[in-house]
Amino acid sequence: MEKERQIIAVVGMTGSGKSIASDYLASIKYKFIRFGQITLDEIKRRKLAPTEENEVGIREGLRKKYGMAAYAILNKKKIDDTLKKGDVVIDGLYSWSEYKFLKITYGSRLKVLAVISDPETRYKRLEERKIVDLKMRNRPATKQQAISRDYAEIENIEKAGPIAMADIIIQNTGSKEELISQLKEIFEYKSQRPDWDRYFLEIVKTVSRRATCDRGRTACVIVKDKRILTTGYVGSPINLPHCDDVGHLYETRYDEKGNKTQHCIRTIHGEANAIAQAARYGIAIGGATAYMKLAPCFVCAKQIINAGIKRVVCMKGYHGASLSIKSLKQAGVKLDILDEEFEKYDNM
Numbered sequence: 001m002e003k004e005r006q007i008i009a010v011v012g013m014t015g016s017g018k019s020i021a022s023d024y025l026a027s028i029k030y031k032f033i034r035f036g037q038i039t040l041d042e043i044k045r046r047k048l049a050p051t052e053e054n055e056v057g058i059r060e061g062l063r064k065k066y067g068m069a070a071y072a073i074l075n076k077k078k079i080d081d082t083l084k085k086g087d088v089v090i091d092g093l094y095s096w097s098e099y100k101f102l103k104i105t106y107g108s109r110l111k112v113l114a115v116i117s118d119p120e121t122r123y124k125r126l127e128e129r130k131i132v133d134l135k136m137r138n139r140p141a142t143k144q145q146a147i148s149r150d151y152a153e154i155e156n157i158e159k160a161g162p163i164a165m166a167d168i169i170i171q172n173t174g175s176k177e178e179l180i181s182q183l184k185e186i187f188e189y190k191s192q193r194p195d196w197d198r199y200f201l202e203i204v205k206t207v208s209r210r211a212t213c214d215r216g217r218t219a220c221v222i223v224k225d226k227r228i229l230t231t232g233y234v235g236s237p238i239n240l241p242h243c244d245d246v247g248h249l250y251e252t253r254y255d256e257k258g259n260k261t262q263h264c265i266r267t268i269h270g271e272a273n274a275i276a277q278a279a280r281y282g283i284a285i286g287g288a289t290a291y292m293k294l295a296p297c298f299v300c301a302k303q304i305i306n307a308g309i310k311r312v313v314c315m316k317g318y319h320g321a322s323l324s325i326k327s328l329k330q331a332g333v334k335l336d337i338l339d340e341e342f343e344k345y346d347n348m
Contacts (some may be wrong), residue, residue, distance in 0.1 A: 004109055005083045009093040009102065011162045012115035014141070014149055015122030017172040017179050021115050022091035024183045029198060031082045035071045035092030038062070068097035068157060076105065094153065096161030114166030121173050122146065196226060197313050197338065200291040204315075207231045208293060212242035213267045216294075220270035222278065222309070224288040230281075232273025236266055243267060271300035275307050289313060295321040295337060296328075305331040313338065 008025060012018040026032040039058050040050065048054045062070040071094070082088050093099060093112070102110050117125075129140035141149070153159040168186060172179045194202065200221055208219035211234040219233040236242045243249075249266035268276070271292060278285045286308030290296075295317040296304060301324035304312060311334040317325070328335050 005087050007079065007083070007088045007090060007102070007106055007110045008113055009090040009099075009110060009162070010113050010115065011093050011159075011166060013117070013119075013122060013153070013159070013163075014146060015126045016115045016117045017176075018091060018115050020176055020179055021113060021170070021183060022089050024180055025089040025187065028188060029087060029194070030089035031086045033075060033078055033082060033088055033090050035075055035090060035094070035098075038071060038074055068095050069101040070098075071095075072098040072101040072105075079106075093162055094157055094159050096158035099162040099165065111168065112162055112166040113168045113170070114163045115170050115172050115179070116163070117172050119147075119150070197291070197336070200228075200289075201293075201313065201315055201338070203228070203231075204291050204293055207233050208270070211235060211270070212244045213248070213264055214244065215248065215264050216269075218270050218293045220274040220290055220292045222274050222285050222288050222290050224285065229283050229285055229288060230274045230277040232268075232270045232275070232277055234267050234270050235273065237268060240266075269297060269300050271296050272303055275303050278307070285309060294318050295335065296324050297321065298324045298327065300324075301327050304328070305333060309333065311336070 008030060010018045010022045010025070012021075022032065022034075039055050039062075042058050042062075043050050043054055062074070066073050071092070075090075079088060079090070093102070099112070123143045123146045126139075126141040126146050127143060170179065170182050170186075172182075193199075200223055204219050204221050207221060208217050211217035211219060213234050216234055219231065221231050222229045243264060243266050248264040250262045251265045253261050253263055271290060274290070275285070277283070287310050288308075289311040290304060290309050290313070292312070292314045293316065295314050296312065298321075305327065310332075312328060313336045315338055317337045325335060
């Protein structure tokens with residue numbers, strides 16, 4: 001009987017390290033859901049500036065309409081749909097009412113991970129943040145702003161409740177690396193061994209460290225019958241200079257809408273290098289599976305098709321890979337994007 005898929009809800013006060021924990025879980029096997037994305041989507045729909053004041057107004061409006069469990073209620077369909085694909089990590093479970101709704105709905109399938117830091121450590125982290133990241137997840141705050149937010153969240157939405165009921169508690173008073181080490185101890189070293197896809201994708205991560213172009217340190221591992229046939233990473237042709245040593249070699253291109261982009265043409269992508277290695281050493285790769293960080297570009301997709309590779313497994317897609325994805329499908333090459341996320345790698 002197949003094991004029921006699990007939900008890990010990551011909770012903690014602002015600056016505790018929730019986002020780091022959520023991102024880590026998303027990197028190993030969990031499908032990521034951000035509760036607060038509803039707020040940002042609504043801000044975008046209304047064409048408002050993504051300010052704290054505007055967000056507060058939207059949050060209060062949704063809770064007035066749906067009750068204090070609003071974000072759990074509104075995210076339920078997304079949770080159910082995502083559970084069909086794998087285990088889920090939730091970033092942004094805030095209120096006691098949200099916790100109760102999820103616990104009643106999912107029972108033992110829901111586990112709460114609390115990341116705990118003392119107030120002074122959290123306030124220092126928040127003050128040291130200099131910029132707001134593009135996804136609006138890590139924002140700077142003064143000590144007074146952080147204290148005010150703590151009080152408001154504890155008093156108005158009973159944020160401390162889910163933390164108090166946590167199934168797993170991690171004390172995070174050190175570095176990011178120390179936090180991740182604790183997470184690995186709980187979720188990797190003591191957990192079941194990875195399936196074959198995750199196993200080979202971990203090897204892809206190691207191979208990609210050999211890449212020599214910082215515009216996309218990607219790699220490819222070609223596998224058949226659970227055996228590695230060849231590997232390849234982004235780099236210049238043999239005996240030619242690398243981007244890391246002499247800089248990029250750019251070419252300007254224009255898409256069908258006239259948008260201008262800069263592409264580095266000095267390097268060969270990991271997929272192409274892995275296929276070239278097979279050709280050079282007489283290794284048959286027909287019917288194999290290619291593992292990589294990102295969905296292939298169109299040039300590499302064409303090489304994959306002609307090399308006879310029958311399956312492509314990648315961690316993420318990227319905006320601009322639609323033609324590659326369409327071509328692979330038309331050619332009968334199965335494409336699995338495990339995390340179903342997209343990155344901006346249009347200018348590789």
